[in-house]
Amino acid sequence: MLDLRKLKPINGQVVVVDDPKEEKSGSILLPETITAGRLIRGTILAESSFLLENGTYETTGLSVGDKVVYGNLAGAGNINEQDKLIYRIVRWNEILGIEVK
Secondary structure: OOHHHOOOOOEEEEEEEEEEOOOOOOOOOHHHHHHHHOOEEEEEEEEEOOOOOOEEEEOOOOOOOOEEEEEOOOOEEEEEOOOOOEEEEHHHHEEEEEOOO
C-alpha cells in the first residue's frame, strides 16, 4: 500500500494530513451530497515548487507544518491503517487559506 507520509510531491503538489475530527456521541450521519462543500483543516507534511511557462520554478508560498484549509473533495486521499488519519495529495492552488498563528 502507498504510504503518503513518505512521498515527495512534485509540480506544485502538497501532501497534507487531515486534522483529526472531534467525535461526538449521538451525531447524525449526513449524506455526502450535504457535506460535499465542507471545509477541512489539515497540516502540510511536504510541498514542492511548480514550473512556470518561462521555464523557471516558483515556490507555492506554503511550508511544511502550515495549518491550512481546503475543500472536502480536494486532492486524492488515503486512510493510513496504522494511525487511521487521512493523508491527501492536493494541488497547491486547491488550498483555500493558511491559518495565521
